[in-house]
Amino acid sequence: MSGDLDIIKSGLIDRIESVCERLLPDGRAEGGLWVAWNPVENDQAPGRLPALKVRIRNGDLGAWRCYRSGAKGDVLKLVEYIQRTDIKGALAWGRDFLGIRAMTPAERQSLRKAEAVRQKERDERAERARLYKLEVGDALYFAKPGEKEIGGVYCPSGTFEFGAGSGAEIHAQRYFAARQVPIDALAGKYCFRFSPATEWWRGAKWDNSGGRKFKAARGPMFPAVHSAMRQWNGVVTCCHVTFLDPVTAKKAPVDVAKLMRGEKKGAVIELARGPSGKAFWMTEEPAPLVIAEGIETALSFAVNIPEARVWAAGDLGNIAYAPVNLPCVEWVLFARDNNTGNAQAQRQFETALAGLESHGKTVVVEASHVGDDFNDLAKGEE
Structure with a gap:
């Protein structure tokens, strides 16, 4: 493995927005992410939104994921993926991008020390951003x-x-x-x-x-x-x-x-408190839990099943981190959306299900037989 991997990776992270501009020139900054179409999958199509997202601020800089293909990794993996190369090729690209190839050993050592200082600064900024x-x-x-x-x-x-x-x-x-x-x-x-x-x-x-x-x-x-x-x-x-x-x-x-x-991450919207009437963080009295992705789907259960706690996770990916390990959760009904034919949603569903099951409690999966979700069923929509 390359002896300058550390300074290349750190240098690319330190310049992550410029890296994204070079690799994904059709993308744009949205919040703390660089959002772009996936040039490897050529996934741009009418009615779709860009699904390749790279963290450029406030978090694990350089971490990325394509929510359509499932591909993900760190900044070097991003270079590998977009350039269609291997780690050796990614490091070569990084050297050229950072101008390291022409440096003397002394200059590289000086750069390594400077990057260590910047990494500490990035970690401190990331912690401040997390708290904010x-x-x-x-x-x-x-x-x-x-x-x-x-x-x-x-x-x-x-x-x-x-x-x-x-x-x-x-x-x-x-x-x-x-x-x-x-x-x-x-x-x-x-x-x-x-x-x-x-x-x-x-x-x-x-x-x-x-x-x-x-x-x-x-x-x-x-x-x-x-x-x-x-x-x-x-x-x-x-x-x-x-x-x-x-x-x-x-x-x-x-x-x-x-x-x-x-x-x-790990946060949920509590829409019903079950028989105890107490918040999930204030009781250990067990009751069934219904968890769904969206608020309307969860509400469809909250207004019809008073014996259950009901949570909405905000999105499918967050369901995996829901606090179902709490004593007040007896077992779980996962009210999933249908998302028929959506490979990305199917992968996210499998991850969410694995997260729920990791706590050792019974998990039952139900999907509406009408429309996309249980709210469509409640409305009588086809």
């Missing part, structure tokens, strides 16, 4: 009127609690009723808050001129449902936001109407 991410999830859920942007999201009127009778809540109640999952105090009191106007942050315009990234224009504003995603100990670390059309009882007219801000 945790704070953002809580702050966006409990947003107060007049606050400045929260983690890059504008929510000028704040959020209103369930039962306050706000116009935003009335509008959201109409939305859920149209989905045949009317929310009540059991399902909504502890997990929903309502915003008359939250920025759909995917629509924001960013400017990198002058070497400093700043928001040049905010994304469009929509009424929204803010849902608390809680860790095993009840702490809100992520806010799930469902954007609604301002006039009709439908989702907002954007390509992705549900977004999450904060640390979602």
